């Protein structure tokens with residue numbers, strides 16, 4: 581059987597830099613637009629929309645890593661997941677900062693009122709708050725400190741971030757639901773693939789446990 585292609589650590593590092601460059605392109609476009617004055621009649625709105633969209637897109641790309649790794653048989657993809665997760669967080673920070681700064685001028689009392697008053701802001705803020713511990717525990721030291729299982733459990737919160745992100749978008753658009761529903765469908769597909777993966781793994785474990793049971797061993801021996 582032929583050996584599957586595995587990128588070298590150097591190639592993976594190059595892929596990381598390529599991802600960072602690709603995910604930063606829209607930021608370059610926004611900065612150029614702000615400097616040249618080509619962001620339209622409402623530049624703040626243009627920046628909020630763009631940063632919100634890229635947060636959701638990067639989240640979907642990050643969540644696609646595990647199913648793609650399994651379906652394509654590309655285990656090395658896992659080595660890019662942390663970079664993708666951190667890029668999602670970076671876009672979320674830019675998005676939140678646009679709102680805190682240019683929409684509310686860092687008026688924290690007003691921000692707290694708005695979070696309590698408008699459900700779409702509540703959902704967006706909750707999604708952002710959930711992203712913070714995920715980004716903070718993305719280092720190897722944090723994984724060691726928490727232990728693999730606890731780290732894994734904490735990082736399941738990324739699914740809540742996706743649900744809240746889509747709810748935030750649905751609440752915002754109210755009428756023309758086409759775009760948020762496309763994101764909802766993509767996330768639903770990614771969740772379904774993930775659940776299929778868990779079921780397959782559980783079945784494999786049950787099979788392994790059965791074949792390793794003392795009775796099965798004795799049967800094999802005779």
Ligand code: HEM
Nearest residue numbers: 628629632633635636672676679704705707708745748749
């Ligand atoms: C502190 C947290 C957040 C705040 C305050 C916030 C606020 C906003 C605001 C004010 C808008 C524009 C509303 C308008 O056009 O009137 C918006 C749009 C949006 N936000 Fe957020 N948001 C937050 C977090 C998030 C997160 C975490 C995500 C993704 C997971 C997200 C995804 C989006 C999307 C997709 C849009 C719409 C983009 C479009 O119109 O194409 N937001 N957000």
